[in-house]
Amino acid sequence: MPLGLLKYGFSKRHPAPRALPPRPDLKDSYDVVIVGGGGHGLAAAYYLSKYHGITNIAVIDKGYLAGGNTARNTAIIRSNYLTPEGVRFYDESVRLYQGLSNEFDFNILYSERGHLTLAHTDASLRTMRWRAEVNQHCGVDSELIFPDEIAKLAPSLNLSRDVRHPILGALHHKPGAIARHDAVAWGYAIGAASRGVELHTRTEVTGFGIEGGAVTSVVTDRGTVRCGAVLQAVAGSSSRVAALAGFKLPIRTVPLQACVSQPLKPFLDPIVVSGSLHCYISQSSRGELVMGGSVDPYSLYQQRSTLDFKEGLMANMLELFPFLSGVKLLRQWAGIADMTPDFSPVMGETPIRNYWLDSGWGTWGFKATPVCGKRMAETIAIGKAPDILDPFRLDRFERFDLVGEGGAASVGH
Amino acid sequence: MLQIACPHCGPRDENEFSCGGEAHIARPKQPDAISDAEWADYLFMRTNPKGALAERWCHTVGCRRWFNVERDTVTHTILRVYAMGAPRGGGGGA
Secondary structure: OOOHHHHHHHOOOOOOOOOOOOOOOOOOEEEEEEEOOOHHHHHHHHHHHHHOOOOOEEEEOOOOOOOOOOOOOOOEEOOOOOOHHHHHHHHHHHHHHHOHHHHHOOOOOOEEOOEEEEEOOHHHHHHHHHHHHHHHHOOOOEEEEOHHHHHHHOOOOOOOOOOOOOOOEEEEEOOOEEOOHHHHHHHHHHHHHOOOOEEEOOOOEEEEEEEOOEEEEEEEOOEEEEEEEEEEOOHHHHHHHHHHHOOOEOOEEEEEEEEEEOOOOOOOOOEEEEOOOOEEEEEOOOOOEEEEEEEOOOOOOOOOOOHHHHHHHHHHHHHHOHHHHHOOEEEEEEEEEEEOOOOOOEEEOOOOEOEEEEEOOOOOOHHHHHHHHHHHHHHHHHOOOOHHHHHHOHHHOOOOOOOOOOOOOOOOO | OOEEEEOOOEEEEHHHOEEEEEOOOOOOOOHHHOOHHHHHHHHOOEOOOOOEEEEEEEOOOOOOOEEEEEEEOOOOOEEEEEEOOOOOOOOOOO
């Protein structure tokens, strides 16, 4: 149980000392330079400093801390994927998330809600049954349920047969959860900084020094630093940063839009997703409805929101929850997502020695934050990717050994 | 929403079209003579530029014909529309 707030209440030190130190000058040399100060980069810095004794680390970000997709996702955490490789990987992340408030002594508002993936056709019922079997085989709690049970979990959901796409069943994944996404990044940042990791925000990486096939330095707009290893964790900018290092990725950058309604009294416990209707919805701890649909159908490096996205999303959302027609939208935005050909991430070794990659996070990056941080830290510390990351290596594409993740959200399969 | 000037039907709304991805990716002439890495490069690897990008688009609910569009992936403006088979040219790099 995180007691941070209670301790603060009884403390004599008010106001609390600043949690994150001001930005220092860049040193000449670091053991590890992490490019990207989002959830993934901060988590890697945290696990390196706490569990591997490596503290001479600089986290470098062009913008502010956790201001990219860490701030722009819809905060859903689940492991009900389709491939055994994916299920095993995301399940480790869910388990780490469950203990994260304790790990930080800082409340990330982890809220286990259950996750319903609706099936509107016989074909999607078959897929849900397949996912349930794979999940159970991997020790993950998922099962196929039918409208009578769905009605108990989500009484406000329209289960009428008299609609265009009646709900025939759902994959019920009990560990499905949401969390306060910013708090996850803050927890990792505070933990890393308290162990000596330097956070260099507003610092742009403009190149890499590579000698004899290994990375030896990072060039930034505030000077050049030598480094023992680099971790690239830059979400939607993966192709551009990889190009600076001189290699290509199988990635397209596409916007994923989302929006939030005005706050309502709590009425929706589970997270509800419909792949066929391209929409998903959950109610945050503030009572706002967090909603999203599919990725935009073309590449774009723009975080804008469009009217046709909202029209398309709401047309389907109102079939699931007709009474939402009177509810107003409060905020709208987009994140730029790395889309890979097989809807799985790309992690581990690159053509450059000591240059490690954490990319290809499409629409599934937030839920993988803890497992990525932990396992990328392990990769950097021992110089080799552990087995759990092996299926996601970059050279799977030239070995034609793809991990076709049919359980990924917001993408057409 | 974009307005796209279909070379056959004139300007129409974006939702009449489908984007077919990056253009001018040449299929290797002798697939069995190249390495797996080269074939994977053709199939999967993309430059994914932040800036001018040449793409194939199809007027799916109109004339159903394919053509090329050069679009800026930062400003989301269309720089040029040109016929299938025509070289990219017209500036903007490869």
